[in-house]
Amino acid sequence: MNGIHDMGGMHGFGRVEREDNEPVFHARWEGRVLGISRACSAHGIFNIDESRHAIERMAPVDYLSSSYYERWHDRNVRLLVEKGVITREELERRMSELAAGKDPATPHSDPKLLDRMLRVTRERTPYRRPGPAPRFAVGDRVLTRHDAPVGHTRLPRYARGKPGVIVRVHGTFIFPDAHAHGQGEQSHALYSVRFDAALLWGESAEPRAPVHIDLWERYLLPDAPARST
Amino acid sequence: MSGTHEHGHHHREPESVLSLRVRALESLLVEKKLVSSEAIDRVVATYEQDIGPHNGAKVVARAWVDPAYRARLLADGTAAIEELGFGGVDLQVVENTPGVHNLVVCTLCSCYPHALIGLPPVWYKSFEYRSRAVREPRVVLREFGVDLPESTEIRIWDSSAELRYLVLPERPAGTERLGEAELAKLVTRDAMIGVAVVKPPAAAAR
Numbered sequence: 001m002n003g004i005h006d007m008g009g010m011h012g013f014g015r016v017e018r019e020d021n022e023p024v025f026h027a028r029w030e031g032r033v034l035g036i037s038r039a040c041s042a043h044g045i046f047n048i049d050e051s052r053h054a055i056e057r058m059a060p061v062d063y064l065s066s067s068y069y070e071r072w073h074d075r076n077v078r079l080l081v082e083k084g085v086i087t088r089e090e091l092e093r094r095m096s097e098l099a100a101g102k103d104p105a106t107p108h109s110d111p112k113l114l115d116r117m118l119r120v121t122r123e124r125t126p127y128r129r130p131g132p133a134p135r136f137a138v139g140d141r142v143l144t145r146h147d148a149p150v151g152h153t154r155l156p157r158y159a160r161g162k163p164g165v166i167v168r169v170h171g172t173f174i175f176p177d178a179h180a181h182g183q184g185e186q187s188h189a190l191y192s193v194r195f196d197a198a199l200l201w202g203e204s205a206e207p208r209a210p211v212h213i214d215l216w217e218r219y220l221l222p223d224a225p226a227r228s229t
Numbered sequence: 230m231s232g233t234h235e236h237g238h239h240h241r242e243p244e245s246v247l248s249l250r251v252r253a254l255e256s257l258l259v260e261k262k263l264v265s266s267e268a269i270d271r272v273v274a275t276y277e278q279d280i281g282p283h284n285g286a287k288v289v290a291r292a293w294v295d296p297a298y299r300a301r302l303l304a305d306g307t308a309a310i311e312e313l314g315f316g317g318v319d320l321q322v323v324e325n326t327p328g329v330h331n332l333v334v335c336t337l338c339s340c341y342p343h344a345l346i347g348l349p350p351v352w353y354k355s356f357e358y359r360s361r362a363v364r365e366p367r368v369v370l371r372e373f374g375v376d377l378p379e380s381t382e383i384r385i386w387d388s389s390a391e392l393r394y395l396v397l398p399e400r401p402a403g404t405e406r407l408g409e410a411e412l413a414k415l416v417t418r419d420a421m422i423g424v425a426v427v428k429p430p431a432a433a434a435r
Binding site: 005009010011012014016018019022026027028033038039048052055064076085094103113114174176192205212 | 245247248249250251252253254255256257258259260261262263264265266267268269270271272273275276277279280281307316317318319321334336337338339344347348350351352354355356357358359360361363364365366367368369372373379380381382383384385386387388389390391392
């Protein structure tokens with residue numbers, strides 16, 4: 001989707017502000033949001049592509065006025081409601097109860113869940129899956145599709161309809177455009193594609209600043225040889 | 230062993246609506262037995278204490294002192310970091326050399342190799358960095374105090390898939406006598422993202 005999240009190349013944002021000795025979390029609730037997200041993933045309530053797409057579906061004005069972990073919280077609530085795990089009404093009710101000093105939930109311990117939540121810090125989630133042999137090889141010239149799908153995609157707007165060169169064949173990976181929408185994994189080839197800055201940004205491009213993007217084969221078309229240098 | 234600070238909410242100032250919202254969600258999920266607060270405590274503590282740039286720094290230092298390791302790291306980052314006991318990420322390592330500088334960004338969200346170097350700093354997740362790093366990397370790098378000659382190629386890596394990127398910075402001159410552990414101390418988070426170069430231990434050497 002052509003969402004506000006797709007920020008590559010946008011004008012209007014200012015200096016990148018760096019914070020010295022930045023804490024891992026700036027407030028306690030941020031860590032709780034992270035933990036809740038990990039639990040949802042561990043239970044398989046939502047996958048990473050549904051999760052990204054849920055953030056993309058925030059109203060643009062809300063996206064821009066929320067911090068990173070606020071967007072994560074919005075995502076957690078949105079998906080838990082959509083998947084029927086909670087309702088917005090029970091969440092409102094629970095807020096009132098907590099504000100009045102009552103917490104009806106009984107603390108418990110769940111070592112198995114903890115282990116699954118921590119597993120992502122040690123083991124790779126297997127996004128690499130068997131799939132058809134790649135169609136392109138290193139050095140092949142490709143053209144990205146000029147498309148504007150309404151759903152989730154990992155082909156950024158700034159790189160649509162652009163010529164590039166395959167610089168690495170990564171293997172076959174779960175296809176986010178399908179996986180975000182309950183359409184299975186549809187795993188197929190993923191490549192690193194290099195784009196000349198001038199072909200992305202025109203005359204305002206900086207010299208010698210190629211951009212590399214990891215792109216699935218379905219985003220790519222073969223390009224005529226010797227199109228660009 | 231587990232961070233059993235008893236559900237400790239020490240609110241020095243009035244609780245924000247946001248904090249209350251998050252606490253309400255946690256409470257609901259605890260009640261439904263989908264999460265335990267103790268498990269969240271542990272996950273938070275893991276990111277605050279165990280996982281961080283120091284892990285990636287060990288990988289970089291090993292690559293600097295061991296050419297065979299460096300070659301394995303560049304060929305298959307995932308397998309190479311597993312040799313050092315790190316995991317949780319499908320990793321691509323890109324190497325800075327004289328004339329080539331690498332810069333990592335995620336324009337669509339904020340993908341980052343956190344299993345290896347911890348959670349990303351706020352600036353990495355900022356709209357400013359995500360929008361500008363691909364279009365005007367030299368200007369962005371100058372804001373970080375890195376001024377590269379025009380002859381240097383800047384390779385930008387937009388992390389759009391389930392692979393994460395780590396920059397192998399250049400080993401600074403004057404560090405020939407340093408051992409692996411000392412070298413690791415020079416390596417910063419920002420250098421592994423590509424918005425800094427590793428500086429020699431000028432002050433420390435004297």
